[in-house]
Amino acid sequence: xxxxxxxxxxxxxxxxxxxxxxxxxxxxxxxxxxxxxxxxxxxxxxxxxxxxxxxxxxxxxxxxxxxxxxxxxxxxxxxxxxxxxxxxxxxxxxxxxxxxxxxxxxxxxxxxxxxxxxxxxxxxxxxxxxxxxxxxxxxxxxxxxxxxxxxxxxxxxxxxxxxxxxxxxxxxxxxxxxxxxxxxxxxxxxxxxxxxxxxxxxxxxxxxxxxxxxxxxxxxxxxxxxxxxxxxxxxxxxxxxxxxxxxxxxxxxxxxxxxxxxxxxxxxxxxxxxxxxxxxxx
Amino acid sequence: xxxxxxxxxxxxxxxxxxxxxxxxxxxxxxxxxxxxxxxxxxxxxxxxxxxxxxxxxxxxxxxxxxxxxxxxxxxxxxxxxxxxxxxxxxxxxxxxxxxxxxxxxxxxxxxxxxxxxxxxxxxxxxxxxxxxxxxxxxxxxxxxxxxxxxxxxxxxxxxxxxxxxxxxxxxxxxxxxxxxxxxxxxxxxxxxxxxxxxxxxxxxxxxxxxxxxxxxxxxxxxxxxxxxxxxxxxxxxxxxxxxxxxxx
Amino acid sequence: xxxxxxxxxxxxxxxxxxxxxxxxxxxxxxxxxxxxxxxxxxxxxxxxxxxxxxxxxxxxxxxxxxxxxxxxxxxxxxxxxxxxxxxxxxxxxxxxxxxxxxxxxxxxxxxxxxxxxxxxxxxxxxxxxxxxxxxxxxxxxxxxxxxxxxxxxxxxxxxxxxxxxxxxxxxxxxxxxxxxxxxxxxxxxxxxxxxxxxxxxxxxxxxxxxxxxxxxxxxxxxxxxxxxxxxxxxxxxxxxxxxxxxxxxxxxxxxxxxxxxxxxxxxxxxxxxxxxxxxxxxx
Numbered sequence: 001x002x003x004x005x006x007x008x009x010x011x012x013x014x015x016x017x018x019x020x021x022x023x024x025x026x027x028x029x030x031x032x033x034x035x036x037x038x039x040x041x042x043x044x045x046x047x048x049x050x051x052x053x054x055x056x057x058x059x060x061x062x063x064x065x066x067x068x069x070x071x072x073x074x075x076x077x078x079x080x081x082x083x084x085x086x087x088x089x090x091x092x093x094x095x096x097x098x099x100x101x102x103x104x105x106x107x108x109x110x111x112x113x114x115x116x117x118x119x120x121x122x123x124x125x126x127x128x129x130x131x132x133x134x135x136x137x138x139x140x141x142x143x144x145x146x147x148x149x150x151x152x153x154x155x156x157x158x159x160x161x162x163x164x165x166x167x168x169x170x171x172x173x174x175x176x177x178x179x180x181x182x183x184x185x186x187x188x189x190x191x192x193x194x195x196x197x198x199x200x201x202x203x204x205x206x207x208x209x210x211x212x213x214x215x216x217x218x219x220x221x222x223x224x225x226x227x228x229x230x231x232x233x234x235x236x237x238x239x240x241x242x243x244x245x246x247x248x249x250x251x252x253x254x255x256x257x258x259x260x261x262x263x264x265x266x267x268x269x270x271x272x273x274x275x276x277x278x279x280x281x282x
Numbered sequence: 283x284x285x286x287x288x289x290x291x292x293x294x295x296x297x298x299x300x301x302x303x304x305x306x307x308x309x310x311x312x313x314x315x316x317x318x319x320x321x322x323x324x325x326x327x328x329x330x331x332x333x334x335x336x337x338x339x340x341x342x343x344x345x346x347x348x349x350x351x352x353x354x355x356x357x358x359x360x361x362x363x364x365x366x367x368x369x370x371x372x373x374x375x376x377x378x379x380x381x382x383x384x385x386x387x388x389x390x391x392x393x394x395x396x397x398x399x400x401x402x403x404x405x406x407x408x409x410x411x412x413x414x415x416x417x418x419x420x421x422x423x424x425x426x427x428x429x430x431x432x433x434x435x436x437x438x439x440x441x442x443x444x445x446x447x448x449x450x451x452x453x454x455x456x457x458x459x460x461x462x463x464x465x466x467x468x469x470x471x472x473x474x475x476x477x478x479x480x481x482x483x484x485x486x487x488x489x490x491x492x493x494x495x496x497x498x499x500x501x502x503x504x505x506x507x508x509x510x511x512x513x514x515x516x517x518x519x520x521x522x523x524x525x526x527x528x529x530x
Numbered sequence: 531x532x533x534x535x536x537x538x539x540x541x542x543x544x545x546x547x548x549x550x551x552x553x554x555x556x557x558x559x560x561x562x563x564x565x566x567x568x569x570x571x572x573x574x575x576x577x578x579x580x581x582x583x584x585x586x587x588x589x590x591x592x593x594x595x596x597x598x599x600x601x602x603x604x605x606x607x608x609x610x611x612x613x614x615x616x617x618x619x620x621x622x623x624x625x626x627x628x629x630x631x632x633x634x635x636x637x638x639x640x641x642x643x644x645x646x647x648x649x650x651x652x653x654x655x656x657x658x659x660x661x662x663x664x665x666x667x668x669x670x671x672x673x674x675x676x677x678x679x680x681x682x683x684x685x686x687x688x689x690x691x692x693x694x695x696x697x698x699x700x701x702x703x704x705x706x707x708x709x710x711x712x713x714x715x716x717x718x719x720x721x722x723x724x725x726x727x728x729x730x731x732x733x734x735x736x737x738x739x740x741x742x743x744x745x746x747x748x749x750x751x752x753x754x755x756x757x758x759x760x761x762x763x764x765x766x767x768x769x770x771x772x773x774x775x776x777x778x779x780x781x782x783x784x785x786x787x788x789x790x791x792x793x794x795x796x797x798x799x800x801x802x803x804x805x806x807x808x809x810x811x812x813x
Contacts, residue, residue, distance in 0.1 A: 093547065119765075262646060
């Protein structure tokens with residue numbers, strides 16, 4: 001009997017190694033493919049080079065880093081406040097019937113393929129911007145709006161969970177002290193749930209940085225520094241998505257190298273989200 | 283059997299495969315499935331070199347190194363590149379020089395070309411695309427590149443969709459895709475140096491913008507591969523391609 | 531001061547209602563737009579016919595089969611590894627450096643963008659393991675992608691099982707294995723199932739990673755080694771290549787319906803199981 005117990009433990013341990021091994025494999029293969037090009041071009045030239053023209057051996061991804069940052073920032077600026085409002089709505093204001101529509105709706109929102117969002121953006125958001133704000137329509141702004149919608153489920157569900165996790169006494173105590181409902185939310189509940197909400201924001205940002213297909217469809221993908229939010233940009237993900245099909249040799253390696261940069265950014269974001277969550281745990 | 287490569291060639295290869303399956307069943311008396319894969323010219327040629335695919339599809343001329351690896355080359359058709367704008371755009375004709383200056387952004391406003399006073403929204407394909415390299419070769423010449431601010435889309439269809447929707451846009455797509463299919467809006471194709479972008483003019487050489495659609499293989503096609511390629515070059519195969527606006 | 535607080539509260543409350551209703555309205559707009567344009571084109575023939583003329587004519591049967599096959603491979607592979615990891619984390623060990631590394635890996639995997647999974651799947655499964663563009667390559671890539679979701683949801687579900695369940699099993703002389711299989715697992719199954727459903731939804735919706743690994747061939751996949759085109763990829767190609775807007779909308783509508791069914795199934799089964807459990811608890 002003892003044998004069996006130990007055996008099952010080993011079996012589960014082997015299963016449990018799957019996540020580590022897969023992460024190691026991914027890291028290894030992406031780096032092995034991309035690093036030679038970074039070594040050849042030079043890390044500084046690769047990260048801060050302004051020109052991307054693989055057919056002329058020019059591999060600079062700075063405009064794409066700017067693109068990723070600006071689109072993600074825009075998405076966060078729109079999506080985070082709206083998302084937090086929705087989570088407060090769900091935990092504090094929503095009549096049960098509305099909440100019962102809202103939650104599955106958000107779940108569905110999370111499940112819709114990103115290509116559908118991209119297509120919808122192309123049909124409605126892009127022409128709106130072109131007709132009323134100017135420029136070609138395919139732009140940072142269009143991307144920010146669509147990605148904001150796409151990160152809503154992440155922001156809403158994680159913020160809601162952290163608001164719901166607060167001990168009831170917080171709210172009851174604050175109300176007993178004569179605070180209004182809003183004062184309670186604003187000065188007691190939100191600060192108490194802060195770390196969870198920050199984690200929600202970081203994960204939302206991670207999703208926005210990582211999005212590819214929708215971004216390809218609505219960002220315009222131009223490889224130049226944008227001068228306004230109405231300019232088209234290319235992000236790190238779309239650079240890979242749009243050129244992977246045709247790339248070979250150095251060009252393909254450069255796309256894997258772009259993947260390394262993306263990978264590094266996501267790892268830093270994730271580690272900070274985990275750090276924040278864990279600090280709350282203590 | 284797997285055929286992989288250019289997304290420009292893929293739709294036509296799918297049409298051919300469909301007809302070939304019927305022909306094989308009725309005339310050659312065997313059943314077969316041929317998988318047609320996208321992925322892009324370079325990926326398809328690499329796949330053929332490494333035997334991942336039996337045949338690679340390319341929408342540009344093969345480079346010398348590729349020709350060494352893939353000596354069996356079949357040009358199944360020629361495809362014209364059409365310069366397209368919104369139907370409401372009054373400009374009807376461009377010279378190659380004007381076209382080049384649009385893509386280098388020396389010309390920034392349609393009024394400089396006799397059109398409305400509006401900024402030109404330049405749309406191009408991604409670096410590495412066969413369609414783009416054909417355009418660069420034929421229009422831009424060796425020295426000048428397409429301006430980095432140009433909008434980049436990764437398919438003929440995406441370029442067409444944008445141009446059909448934006449009164450100030452210009453783009454280039456496969457000649458066979460100008461016509462609006464159900465659900466699509468119209469686009470207008472421009473004359474180049476006064477010559478209409480129609481298959482006849484590509485065929486007789488007066489319309490300059492064209493590139494080949496190529497099937498390339500590592501070993502001499504045999505069996506199903508050979509039958510399929512024979513079918514493509516038969517009158518029935520050619521008729522299918524011609525009907526889609528390609529030049530055979 | 532108090533008065534201003536009241537005013538601010540009113541404004542904030544209005545803003546929150548406004549934001550929530552906006553989001554709801556937007557969601558319905560997106561879904562209804564797709565359904566109105568897509569549903570009329572969906573009929574039996576559309577579901578059972580294979581695509582013809584690049585998808586301009588015919589149905590989408592082969593892409594439905596492709597989607598199901600890729601999803602099935604992903605789920606079949608990810609479930610033992612995901613649930614096994616979760617059981618190990620929750621039942622066999624205390625917090626230590628190993629569990630921390632495992633958890634960190636799972637969280638890191640969860641954050642990796644799908645395009646990076648696509649790159650990995652392409653270079654590892656398609657090229658290095660020489661599986662080519664195939665159902666198997668696509669399924670394996672998706673398995674890696676959904677692994678963290680299954681680990682996390684299963685672990686949460688297992689940890690939520692009351693300790694008394696385990697104690698009863700041990701007091702009856704059950705081994706650890708028996709305890710897990712007979713006592714812990716049945717009551718954790720709703721959470722595990724929910725995670726699996728979430729993952730199925732993710733597999734159905736994924737485009738970038740699948741396109742790079744399963745390919746975009748339109749034919750009916752006849753084996754695990756055949757390339758295929760999933761519904762999401764088919765939609766992308768139909769819409770962006772401008773092949774057929776009608777069929778693109780119909781495919782998108784079907785995708786949304788599928789996701790909806792998966793979600794509803796997850797929610798319904800969860801409430802059913804929890805209802806049963808509460809009955810059990812009452813006894």
